[in-house]
Amino acid sequence: MVKALLFDVFGSLVDWRSSVARQMAPYTAEGAAFADAWRGRYQPSMEAVRSGQRPFVPLDTLHRESLDATLADFAIDEDEAQRREMTLFWHRLDAWEDVAEGLASLGRKFILSPHSNGNVRLMVDLARHNDWRWDAIMGAETTGHYKPQPESYRRAAELLMLAPEECAMVAAHNADLDAARACGFKTFFIERPTEHGPGQTTDLAPAPGCDRAAENLRALAALLT
Amino acid sequence: MVKALLFDVFGSLVDWRSSVARQMAPYTAEGAAFADAWRGRYQPSMEAVRSGQRPFVPLDTLHRESLDATLADFAIDEDEAQRREMTLFWHRLDAWEDVAEGLASLGRKFILSPHSNGNVRLMVDLARHNDWRWDAIMGAETTGHYKPQPESYRRAAELLMLAPEECAMVAAHNADLDAARACGFKTFFIERPTEHGPGQTTDLAPAPGCDRAAENLRALAALLT
16 A cells, blocks of 8 residues: 655664764764764754744755854864865765665665655765665655654655555654654654664664564565565 | 756657557547647646646646546546546656666766656656656746746756756757756757657757757767766
8 A cells, every 4th residue: 555655864764973973084083972963953953943933944054054053062163165065964974784775675666755854955965875766855845844744744745646644654763753653654663773873772663653663674675575 | 067957858758749649549549639639738727827827736737627628629528537547647658769778878977857847746657657767856846836937947956956057958848948048057959859740840959049959868968978
C-alpha cells in the first residue's frame, strides 16, 4: 500500500556530527564539540519560524546565523567569505555506509524523496555528494513549513498525489515519526545509535506505533523489497 | 559559468502528441486529432491562472477539465474512473530517442531539473517512465507560477541558489526561451520539428539571442561536455 518513502536526512541518512567536525578541523581542535554546539542551535532557530516570530527562511539562513553565534562562543574569527563556505559544510555531509545501497534498492519499488528541514539546494548537493537518486525533493523549503509541523507532511503527500497512508516516513528520530504518524503516514524507524557520538541516550529504539523498524537502510530494504 | 540546466518537458523532451494518440487509440480512431484538440486547450487553461481569473491549480486539474471538453467535442462518453485514468496519460509520455542518453551525459557536469508547467507528480512519473535522473523538480507547481511568467524562472534560480546567468533554459520553444532570457537565464534551443506532426511550421529554428542551438539533447551534450 505504501507507494512513497520520505526520508529524514540529518542523522538518519548522513553523519552530520563527524562530517562537520572533519570540515571544521582546520579551524578548531574541538571539531565534534563545535558540531554539537552548532547543531544545538538548530531546533531553537527553526522554532522562531514555526512559532511565527519570523517568516519562513531556508535552513541555510538559519545555519549561517547559528554559525556566527557558535564561532563567537568558540572565539573563532573568520571573514564573510569563509563563513559562507562554512555554511556549505552542511551540503557536504557524508552518508552512513548503508545508505547509497539501501536507497538504490528501495528506489526500484518506491518513489523516494527526502523530507528534510534542509533547503532544496542543500538536498541537491547531498544527493550529488553521496550518489543518491531522488524522485523529488520535499521538505521545509518545498512545503513552506519546518517539521514537525503537520502542514509539511500533508503538503508532501499532496504534491506526490498520494493519500497519507500511502506515504511512509523513514527516520532515526521518534519525534519526526510521531508527527508523521499523526498525519496518517506509515512510519519506519532506523537505528542511528552514534548520531550524537558514543554516549547517545536518545532514539535508541522505536517508539510504540512504528510500523517497521530496521537496523539501517540496507536492512529496511531487505524487509520491504 | 552555467551550473544548472532547466528543461522544458512537453515537446522538448517527450513526444506528447504520439504518446497521447497511442493511449487514446482504444477510444477513438482519431488519436492524433484528439491529442491536438486536448493540447489546444492547454494555453487557454493556464491563461486563466496566469491572469488571476482563478487561483493556482496543478496542471492535472487543467488537463482533466480540458479532457472533459475534448471528449464532448469528439462525442466520446467515458465514466469518472476512466477520465481519471485518461488524465494520467500525460504521466506516461515517451521521450524522444536522444533524451535519456543526453540527460545522463549532461548530468555528469550540470545540475539538471525539469522546469515544466506539469505538476510535480507528473514529472516524477515521466522520469520513472523514461529512466531520467533529476536533481530537483522545478516548474509551475514548485514555483506557484505557470511559464512564461517571470516569477517561475526567478524562483527556480532562487531555490537552486544560483544567479539567473548560472541557469540555462533548454527548450524547443522560442517563447519559453525568450521569457527565460528576459529573466537573465542563458538559453539553449533544441530542434523538435515534428512535435506537432509532419506539417509543423513553428519553432523550426532558434530565435535571435539564443546562446546555443543543437539538433537534439545528444548533440547539446556533445557541445557542452
